[in-house]
Amino acid sequence: MGTVGSSTDGVAGERRRLINVAYRLLGSVTEAEDAVQDAYARWYGLPRSRREEILSPGAWLTTVTGRICLDLLGSARARRERYVGAWLPEPLPDRTEWDQAGGAGPTGRADPADQIVLDESVSMAFLVVLESMTPAERVAFVLHDVFRYPFAEIAGVLGRTPAACKQLAASARRRAEAARAPVPATGRADVVRHVKEAWESKDIAALVGLLDPAAVMTADGGGLAGAVLRPVEGGARIAPYMVAIADKAPGLELLERTVNGGPGLVAQRDGVVMTVAAFDIAGGRVTRIWAVRNPEKLRPWVWS
Numbered sequence: 001m002g003t004v005g006s007s008t009d010g011v012a013g014e015r016r017r018l019i020n021v022a023y024r025l026l027g028s029v030t031e032a033e034d035a036v037q038d039a040y041a042r043w044y045g046l047p048r049s050r051r052e053e054i055l056s057p058g059a060w061l062t063t064v065t066g067r068i069c070l071d072l073l074g075s076a077r078a079r080r081e082r083y084v085g086a087w088l089p090e091p092l093p094d095r096t097e098w099d100q101a102g103g104a105g106p107t108g109r110a111d112p113a114d115q116i117v118l119d120e121s122v123s124m125a126f127l128v129v130l131e132s133m134t135p136a137e138r139v140a141f142v143l144h145d146v147f148r149y150p151f152a153e154i155a156g157v158l159g160r161t162p163a164a165c166k167q168l169a170a171s172a173r174r175r176a177e178a179a180r181a182p183v184p185a186t187g188r189a190d191v192v193r194h195v196k197e198a199w200e201s202k203d204i205a206a207l208v209g210l211l212d213p214a215a216v217m218t219a220d221g222g223g224l225a226g227a228v229l230r231p232v233e234g235g236a237r238i239a240p241y242m243v244a245i246a247d248k249a250p251g252l253e254l255l256e257r258t259v260n261g262g263p264g265l266v267a268q269r270d271g272v273v274m275t276v277a278a279f280d281i282a283g284g285r286v287t288r289i290w291a292v293r294n295p296e297k298l299r300p301w302v303w304s
Contacts, residue, residue, distance in 0.1 A: 011043065014058045016115045018065050023116050024142045025069040026076075027089030027127050029300060033112040035072065039065040059153065066139055066157035073135035084223030086231065088290050089127040090297040091276040092116055094258035113300035118261035121146045124278035124290045126176065127260070133172045140165045141172035188281045189256070189263040195279070195286060196254050196265055202243045211235030212285040217242075222294030225274075238289070249274070266301070273301040 015036060022032035039061050043051070054060050080087045092113050120126060121142075130138050136158055143149040143157065144165070151162035151169070158165055191210065198206035217238045221227025232238050246252065249269065257266045259278040267275040276298060280288035292298065 011057045011061070014061050015040075017058070018061055019112050019115045020117055021062065021142070021147060022065055022069055023092075023112075024121055024127075024130070024146060025066070025138060026072060027131065028297075029090045029092070029111075029113045029116070030296075031072060035065055035068045036112075038068050062149070063153070063156050066143065066154075070135055070139050070157065073138060076135075084221070085227055085229040086218045086220050087131075087222075088218060088220035088292050088297075089124065089131070089260075090300070091124070091264075091278060091292050092118060092122060092260050093276075093301050094118055094261075097258050111300055118258070120261065122260050123262055124260050125280045125288065128290070129176050132175055134168075136160070137168045137172035137175075140168035141176065144169045145173060145176075187284070188279065191281050191284060191286060192263040192265060192279055193256060196256060199242055199246060199265075200254055202246055204239045204243055207239035207242060208235050210286055211238055212282070212287045215285070215287050215289070217289040217291065219291040220294050220297065222296065224295055225293035227291070227293045235285075273298055276301060 018036045018039065019032055022035045023029060026032050026035065042064055043057065043061060051057070095114055116122060130142070133141065139158060140151075140154055143154045144151060151165045154165045154169075155162045158168075160168075195207065195210050198210060213235050214233070215235045215238055217228075217232040219227035219232075228241070232241050249267075251269050252274070253268050255266045255268065257264055257276075259266075259276055262278065264279060265277045266273055267277070275291055275293050277289055277291045279286050279290075
């Protein structure tokens with residue numbers, strides 16, 4: 001991606017875009033930051049004469065970041081086989097929302113999560129679909145369909161022909177179509193609010209009415225926080241499970257907060273975020289709940 005004589009002024013300004021690309025490829029803020037740091041290290045490790053020959057430093061950094069992410073995705077499957085329980089992407093807060101709420105909120109220190117644009121391509125439903133793709137499919141699809149990179153440039157990341165990259169993106173697109181038709185935010189927010197109220201009042205019947213009969217709840221504790229190791233299936237099973245959680249956690253406060261760009265719930269105790277839950281909704285009912293409890297994945301939600 002790009003050669004021949006250019007100033008490297010402004011190369012640091014590429015970080016925000018690279019973090020956005022890497023998070024969507026990896027589903028992890030921490031790994032995205034590490035990948036981008038690695039790409040910059042390689043950039044500054046080039047001889048000055050070589051850097052000056054590169055026409056587009058941003059394109060070069062994107063290629064390198066994409067290749068690093070591709071390698072990480074290739075090894076992720078083996079790492080996740082050793083992961084305790086279900087693996088979910090790291091949830092993202094909307095820091096402006098916390099600021100508007102006043103008082104305590106996620107810490108004011110610089111955080112790569114703050115640089116990620118919250119749109120439908122970071123919804124938990126979408127990221128979970130991305131997890132079902134092969135590494136090459138995911139890279140081709142994210143770079144082309146989300147960031148609009150041409151297949152000729154994606155070919156340089158994947159080491160394949162543009163035609164092969166186009167086929168990979170098309171295959172991935174078919175898997176992603178189901179996550180591309182979200183319920184309007186207002187409708188989702190209303191359902192999530194009703195779930196919060198029923199959860200707080202421990203009203204199992206109300207929860208069952210809000211959950212699709214075939215709903216699935218997946219929790220990620222990573223072995224570091226209590227969480228069911230396998231998905232809980234069926235609204236009639238999820239509702240009593242949610243109430244049992246509330247019974248075991250006196251003093252837990254539920255907050256309506258944006259999670260990965262959509263309405264979600266945050267459970268905190270004594271000002272410490274314990275759980276971040278994202279929802280998928282269809283037909284006025286919750287079809288999926290993703291509850292992240294692994295404290296290592298809640299770092300962007302750490303309070304000051």
